[in-house]
Amino acid sequence: MTKPLLSIRDLGVSYGAVQVLFGVSIDVHAGEIVSIIGPNGAGKSTVIKAVIGLVEVQQGSVEFDGRDTTNYPAHVIPSLGVTYVPQGRIVFAQMTVSDNLEMGAFLQRDARKRREAVQAVFEQFPRLYERRHQPAGKLSGGEQQMLAIGRALMLNPRLVILDEPSLGLSPKYVDIIFEQLLALKQQGRTLLMVEQNAARALELSDRGYALELGHNRFADTGARLLANEDVRRMYLGGA
Numbered sequence: 173m174t175k176p177l178l179s180i181r182d183l184g185v186s187y188g189a190v191q192v193l194f195g196v197s198i199d200v201h202a203g204e205i206v207s208i209i210g211p212n213g214a215g216k217s218t219v220i221k222a223v224i225g226l227v228e229v230q231q232g233s234v235e236f237d238g239r240d241t242t243n244y245p246a247h248v249i250p251s252l253g254v255t256y257v258p259q260g261r262i263v264f265a266q267m268t269v270s271d272n273l274e275m276g277a278f279l280q281r282d283a284r285k286r287r288e289a290v291q292a293v294f295e296q297f298p299r300l301y302e303r304r305h306q307p308a309g310k311l312s313g314g315e316q317q318m319l320a321i322g323r324a325l326m327l328n329p330r331l332v333i334l335d336e337p338s339l340g341l342s343p344k345y346v347d348i349i350f351e352q353l354l355a356l357k358q359q360g361r362t363l364l365m366v367e368q369n370a371a372r373a374l375e376l377s378d379r380g381y382a383l384e385l386g387h388n389r390f391a392d393t394g395a396r397l398l399a400n401e402d403v404r405r406m407y408l409g410g411a
C-alpha cells in the first residue's frame with residue numbers, strides 16, 4: 173500500500189500530570205474518510221488537537237506527507253494543507269456568509285483565487301449561496317456547520333480534520349452533513365473525523381479507529397467495524 177498521507181505513531185499526550193493518550197496510532201491515506209470513535213473522554217479530540225498543534229505531543233510522532241510535523245505550531249499547519257473544523261459550528265456570527273468563507277482563505281493573497289474558492293464552496297453548498305449576504309449568526313445550526321466546513325475548504329486542503337461534525341444538529345441536517353462529507357470524498361478529498369455518532373460515521377468511512385481510555389482498541393474498515401459484535405456492543409449501543 174502507498175505511504176499514508178497522515179501517520180500518527182504511538183502518540184502519548186498528558187494534560188499536566190494526567191496522561192490521556194497512551195501510544196495511539198492512526199493512518200489516513202489520500203482519498204479516504206477515516207473516523208475516530210469512542211466514548212466521552214476516550215481521547216478522540218486530543219488526538220486531532222495533537223495533529224494540528226493545539227496540544228503538545230510528549231511521545232510518538234505525527235508525519236504528514238512524509239514530513240515529521242510533530243509539535244509543529246498550530247499557525248503553520250494550514251500552510252501544510254491541513255485544515256480543521258472545530259466542534260460546535262464556530263462561525264463569525266456578525267460577518268456575512270461570504271466574508272466567513274473569505275476568512276478561510278487567509279493564506280491566499282490572490283483576490284481572484286479567493287473568489288474562485290468562494291464560488292467552489294457555493295457550488296458545493298447551494299444553500300450558502302442563497303444566504304451569502306446574511307450574517308452567519310442568522311443561519312440555522314446545520315447551515316452554520318456547512319459554513320464551517322466550507323471555510324475549511326477555502327485553502328483547497330489536502331486533509332480536512334473535523335471534530336464532531338454532526339454534534340447538536342437536527343436529524344435532517346445530520347443526514348445532509350454526512351451526505352456532504354461523502355460528496356467531498358467522491359471529489360477526491362481526504363477527511364479525518366471524530367464522531368460520537370459512531371454508526372453513521374462508520375457507514376461512510378473507509379476505515380475507523382475505536383479508542384478506549386486513550387488506547388487503540390479496534391482498527392478496521394468501516395464495514396468490518398460495523399459488523400463486529402464487540403464493536404457493536406461497546407461503541408454502537410449494542411444495536
Ligand SMILES: Nc1ncnc2c1ncn2[C@@H]1O[C@H](COP(=O)(O)OP(=O)(O)OP(=O)(O)O)[C@@H](O)[C@H]1O
Binds near residue numbers: 211215219
Ligand atoms: N484541556 C484539558 N485539560 C485537562 N484535561 C483535559 C483537557 N481536555 C481534555 N481533557 C481530558 O482528557 C481526556 C480525553 O479528552 P478528549 O476531549 O480528548 O476525549 P474525547 O474522546 O474527545 O471525548 P469528548 O467526546 O467528551 O470530547 C478526558 O479525560 C478529558 O477530561
